[in-house]
Amino acid sequence: MNILADFADDALRLFEDATQRAGSVFEPSLRIGVAGLNRSGKTVFITSLIANLLARGRMTRLTAEGQGRIEAAMLRPQPDPEIPRFEYEDHIAALTGPNPAWPQSTRRISELRLSIRYQRTGLLSGLTESIAGPGTLHLDIVDYPGEWLMDLPLLNKSWEDWSRESIAACRLPERAALAAPFLAWAERAEGKPADPVLAKEGWTLFAAYLGAARKAGLSAISPGRFLMPGDLEGSPALTFAPLLTPQGDKDSLARLMRDRYDSYRKVVVRPFFRDHFSKIDRQIVLVDMLSAMNAGPRAVADLRKAMTDILDCFRHGEKSWLGPIFGRRIDRLLFAATKADHIHHSQHDALQSITEALVRESLEKAAYKGARVEAMALASLRATVEQRIQQKGKTLDCVRGRNIDSGEEVVVYPGTLPPDPATIVEAARRGVGEEGWLAEDYDFMRFAPPMSGITPGFGPPHLRLDLAAEFLFGDRLV
Ligand SMILES: Nc1nc2c(ncn2[C@@H]2O[C@H](COP(=O)(O)OP(=O)(O)OP(=O)(O)O)[C@@H](O)[C@H]2O)c(=O)[nH]1
Numbered sequence: 001m002n003i004l005a006d007f008a009d010d011a012l013r014l015f016e017d018a019t020q021r022a023g024s025v026f027e028p029s030l031r032i033g034v035a036g037l038n039r040s041g042k043t044v045f046i047t048s049l050i051a052n053l054l055a056r057g058r059m060t061r062l063t064a065e066g067q068g069r070i071e072a073a074m075l076r077p078q079p080d081p082e083i084p085r086f087e088y089e090d091h092i093a094a095l096t097g098p099n100p101a102w103p104q105s106t107r108r109i110s111e112l113r114l115s116i117r118y119q120r121t122g123l124l125s126g127l128t129e130s131i132a133g134p135g136t137l138h139l140d141i142v143d144y145p146g147e148w149l150m151d152l153p154l155l156n157k158s159w160e161d162w163s164r165e166s167i168a169a170c171r172l173p174e175r176a177a178l179a180a181p182f183l184a185w186a187e188r189a190e191g192k193p194a195d196p197v198l199a200k201e202g203w204t205l206f207a208a209y210l211g212a213a214r215k216a217g218l219s220a221i222s223p224g225r226f227l228m229p230g231d232l233e234g235s236p237a238l239t240f241a242p243l244l245t246p247q248g249d250k251d252s253l254a255r256l257m258r259d260r261y262d263s264y265r266k267v268v269v270r271p272f273f274r275d276h277f278s279k280i281d282r283q284i285v286l287v288d289m290l291s292a293m294n295a296g297p298r299a300v301a302d303l304r305k306a307m308t309d310i311l312d313c314f315r316h317g318e319k320s321w322l323g324p325i326f327g328r329r330i331d332r333l334l335f336a337a338t339k340a341d342h343i344h345h346s347q348h349d350a351l352q353s354i355t356e357a358l359v360r361e362s363l364e365k366a367a368y369k370g371a372r373v374e375a376m377a378l379a380s381l382r383a384t385v386e387q388r389i390q391q392k393g394k395t396l397d398c399v400r401g402r403n404i405d406s407g408e409e410v411v412v413y414p415g416t417l418p419p420d421p422a423t424i425v426e427a428a429r430r431g432v433g434e435e436g437w438l439a440e441d442y443d444f445m446r447f448a449p450p451m452s453g454i455t456p457g458f459g460p461p462h463l464r465l466d467l468a469a470e471f472l473f474g475d476r477l478v
C-alpha cells in the first residue's frame with residue numbers, strides 16, 4: 001500500500017478544508033462528531049438535539065438561550081452536497097407522531113446543517129456587531145451506522161494482527177459457541193490455495209458469527225461493514241475472513257484474504273474516516289452503558305474492549321500516519337451514557353462515574369493535550385417519568401413509561417447501581433461471572449417514545465441535552 005501517496009492526498013484535503021473555513025470568519029462552522037456503536041442512540045440524539053434547538057423551551061441551560069440571546073435557529077443547505085441529507089423531518093415525525101416509534105438502524109451516512117443566529121456578548125460585541133451584524137454559527141452534524149466505527153481500529157492493524165486477534169476473540173468463552181461453524185471452516189481452510197468460492201464461504205460464516213455476537217449484546221465486532229455494508233453489498237472487498245495461519249505464498253488463500261483485507265482498509269475504511277473525522281471540531285461519544293450492564297460483566301468487558309480500541313486510535317494524534325485522519329485537533333470530547341431515563345435521577349451520578357471509569361484508562365494514555373474531556377448521563381428523548389412507590393415498608397425509586405411491546409404503562413424498579421465504579425470496571429476487566437447489576441425489573445424495560453407529542457415552543461422532553469449542547473458549542477455562541 002502506498003502510504004506516502006495516501007498521505008499527500010490526505011494533506012491536500014486538509015488544506016482544502018482549511019481554506020474553505022478561512023473564507024467565513026464571521027460565520028464560522030463547527031463540525032460535531034457524533035460517534036457511538038450501533039444502537040447507542042446517535043440518530044435519536046441528533047434528531048432531538050435539532051428539534052430542541054429549533055424550539056428551545058427545554059434548553060435553558062444552554063447559556064446563550066438562558067440569557068435570551070438566541071434569535072433564531074434554522075436548517076440550512078449542508079456544506080457537502082455529495083452526502084445524503086439527514087432525514088430530520090421523517091425522524092422527528094416518527095418520534096413525536098400519534099404512534100411514536102424509534103428510528104430504524106441507520107444504513108448509510110447522512111448530514112445536516114443547523115444555523116444559529118445569536119446576539120454577541122463581550123467587549124468587542126458592539127464593534128463586531130456593527131461590522132458583521134449578529135453572530136451566526138453553523139453546526140454540521142453527521143450520522144452513520146454505528147457498526148462502521150468499529151472499523152477505525154483496523155487502520156492501525158496489519159492483516160496478521162487482525163487475523164490473530166479475531167481468531168482469539170472467536171475462542172473466548174462468551175463467543176466460542178457462536179463462532180463454532182466459522183472455526184470449523186477455518187480448520188478446513190488451512191493451507192488451501194486462493195479460491196474465491198472458499199473465501200466467500202468463510203466470509204458468510206464469519207459475518208453470521210458477527211451478527212450472532214451483536215444479537216448477544218457484544219460490542220467488539222469488526223469489520224463493521226460485514227453487518228452494515230451500505231453500498232458495498234456483495235463487493236469482493238468485503239469478502240474475507242480471518243485465518244488460523246494468516247501467512248501463505250503468492251497463490252494461497254491467505255494471500256487472497258490479506259489482499260482483500262488491505263483493500264478494504266484502503267478503499268473503504270480510510271476514505272470514510274479521512275472524509276468525516278478529519279474535519280471534526282468537537283466530539284461526543286455515546287455509550288449504551290445500561291444495556292451492557294444489564295447483559296452482565298462479559299458484555300461490559302466487551303464494550304470496554306471496543307471503546308479502548310477506538311480511543312487508542314484517537315490518541316495517535318498528529319504525529320503518526322493516522323494524523324491526517326484526525327486532522328484538526330478535537331478540543332472538546334464528551335462521553336455520554338445514553339438512555340438515562342431508564343433509571344431514576346438518584347442513580348445518574350453513579351451512571352456517569354461508571355462511564356468515566358470505563359474510558360478513563362484509555363484517556364489517561366491519550367494525547368488530548370489541552371482538550372476538555374467530560375462525561376455525563378443523558379437521555380436524548382425522555383420516555384419515562386419518575387415515581388416513588390412503597391413496597392414492604394421500603395421506598396423504591398421507580399420510573400414509569402409505556403412498554404414498547406404491550407403499549408401498557410408500566411412502573412419499573414431498575415435497582416441501584418454500585419456506588420463504586422471500580423466494582424464494575426474490575427468485574428469487566430476479569431470478564432467473569434454473570435451476575436446482573438440491575439434489578440430483574442430492568443429486563444422488561446424497553447419503553448416506547450412518549451405520547452406527549454410536541455408542545456409549541458418546546459422540543460421533545462430530554463435529560464441534560466442542553467448541558468451537552470453547552471459543552472459542545474456553548475462557548476461559540478458568545
Ligand atoms: N428510553 C430511551 N431510549 C432511547 C433513547 N435514545 C435511544 N434510545 C433507544 O435506543 C435505540 C437506538 O437508538 P438510535 O438513535 O437508533 O441508535 P443509533 O446509535 O443511531 O444506532 P445505529 O443506527 O444502529 O448505529 C432506540 O431504538 C431506542 O430504543 C433515549 O433517550 N431514551
Ligand SMILES: [Mg+2]
Binds near residue numbers: 043
Ligand atoms: Mg442510527
